[in-house]
Amino acid sequence: MLSKNQIKLIKSLGQKKGRQQEGMFVVEGIKGISEFLNSNYRLKNLYTTQPIFDAPDELVIEISEAELKKISALKNPNTGLAIFEIPDQKNTQTSGLIVALDDVRDPGNLGTIIRLCDWYGITDLICSLNTVDCYNAKVVQATMGSLTRINVQYLDLNAYLKTQKTTVFGAFLDGENIYTSELPNEGVIVLGNEANGISESIEDQVTRKVTIPQFGKIKKTESLNVANATAILLSEFKRRSIEK
Amino acid sequence: MLSKNQIKLIKSLGQKKGRQQEGMFVVEGIKGISEFLNSNYRLKNLYTTQPIFDAPDELVIEISEAELKKISALKNPNTGLAIFEIPDQKNTQTSGLIVALDDVRDPGNLGTIIRLCDWYGITDLICSLNTVDCYNAKVVQATMGSLTRINVQYLDLNAYLKTQKTTVFGAFLDGENIYTSELPNEGVIVLGNEANGISESIEDQVTRKVTIPQFGKIKKTESLNVANATAILLSEFKRRSIEK
Incomplete structure (x- = not known):
């Protein structure tokens, strides 16, 4: 189940201001979410219609197709929507x-x-x-x-x-x-x-x-x-x- | 002034089917329209809020900003909307x-x-x-x-x-x-x-x-x-x- 606050948070991440305030951003779709789960990015929450992702149980929230549709920015939402932390900026390499x-x-x-x-x-x-x-x-x-x-x-x-x-x-x-x-x-x-x-x-x-x-x-x-x-x-x- | 039929025609050219039936397509904006006017493409009609284009008078229809907004597919319509003829397909060159x-x-x-x-x-x-x-x-x-x-x-x-x-x-x-x-x-x-x-x-x-x-x-x-x-x-x- 999705709470009103969760929906509000996800919607706010659709704007740059919201992302900067919360320090989080949204990734949608199986491929994208899997790539970020396999990276150094830190998962905050994963909303999914199917438990197919390799993510810590306590961060995964199963939702219905109708609920996914409600929070997705895509015309055709694809299985999941994940929220990740925006990492601190790293310094640039100095060569190359x-x-x-x-x-x-x-x-x-x-x-x-x-x-x-x-x-x-x-x-x-x-x-x-x-x-x-x-x-x-x-x-x-x-x-x-x-x-x-x-x-x-x-x-x-x-x-x-x-x-x-x-x-x-x-x-x-x-x-x-x-x-x-x-x-x-x-x-x-x-x-x-x-x-x-x-x-x-x-x-x-x-x-x-x-x-x-x-x-x-x-x-x-x-x-x-x-x-x-x-x-x-x-x-x-x-x-x-x-x-x- | 724009007639209902003109509006209907322009809207129909937003779809591939409409373009194929009519053999025409739409170009918007000063730069785009000028490029097509300077080419071999044949102009059918030009709807414009300002008479700044180098086009035959009989094909130019002056309209208001509100009318341009009505027929434009752009968020911010830019001065004109032109209808050009879709040319016949030419054969390909055989070298290069x-x-x-x-x-x-x-x-x-x-x-x-x-x-x-x-x-x-x-x-x-x-x-x-x-x-x-x-x-x-x-x-x-x-x-x-x-x-x-x-x-x-x-x-x-x-x-x-x-x-x-x-x-x-x-x-x-x-x-x-x-x-x-x-x-x-x-x-x-x-x-x-x-x-x-x-x-x-x-x-x-x-x-x-x-x-x-x-x-x-x-x-x-x-x-x-x-x-x-x-x-x-x-x-x-x-x-x-x-x-x-």
Whole structure:
């Protein structure tokens, strides 16, 4: 059985403010919940219609399909809804490649960028304070479990970049051609907002502007989607490490 | 002024069935409409709150903000809504690189794949019959105008691939490493459905399975988003053409 207070809590976690106040977030669906249960994330409660999850009994609350429907944000709820604790921010590693986002706003973009970092062995993702919250349900969903393996930090991006001694790469439309430039195994790769790109103050911190060149006769495309640009940049940086 | 029949027609174009019956589709927003007006697409009607578009007077209908709100599918309608004719399907070119999609269902994915094709100078995109309709409003929106420059064809993908004499590449989790394989300037690159990948019947037509290798110590990520996989593959195929 679900209490009114439980329903109220879960609904409040649908908003960033609620998540920050409670220090918790929601994961839905069998696959997502299983990935988080198998990670370092701490489970607070698991609401499920079937006792199929590997979770401590005292945290599991069996509910009906109708009850799950009531608390789920999905059109087609899938077996369970779990509440996990938002972990404390960990410090970034100091070597290797780091991805940094300057106000990326679309949850699907952040989610697939987290998935890309995971694929390419990037362990740290830095987000400016106006980047969409990684514990937003749509982001969690889009990461397909990769959020459990990536250290996402929200911080003042400008201040952070000022302290960096490593190369700060920025994705621009008018930079060095990534296919023909020397790309190292270390550095921060900055990607900008969907509509406005990298902001001026962050641009000042960029030490190397890089660009993904356009091909074909007609060059009219204005830009690439930020997640696709991240995919291409990570592919190109990481490919070089095979060659070395 | 908007008539009831006009409203009814515009609403019907929100569905694939309506678009197919009428042979028309909707484009919204200043940028999108301008891109289509500057292309070979034929305008049927333009509803706008401001006479800022370069379109034949007899096709332009000035409406109020309230009327635009009534016909728009967007939360924040932007100045205009245009109806264009769906062109006849053109045959594919027979040389160069072609991208083919096997039942890609997400409008955002198809939209950004069309944008990627445009960026990388791919002029032909083949879609299986169950791939999401490229004249779906969300797809049109996500292409950011690139749809005006890409020849998108819907056809029986299996039958199409059977007639191909060129190499058919397929993106799989267990193929040749794309970073270390020889990749030609010609061929069809097939990408599969978001949940199920490339179907068995299409797999039979694939002559070279290729894979984007995972990096890092822990290799747990199940797959990449299909648009990101397309981005990385096109980047890798096209990069080689610079080297040659």
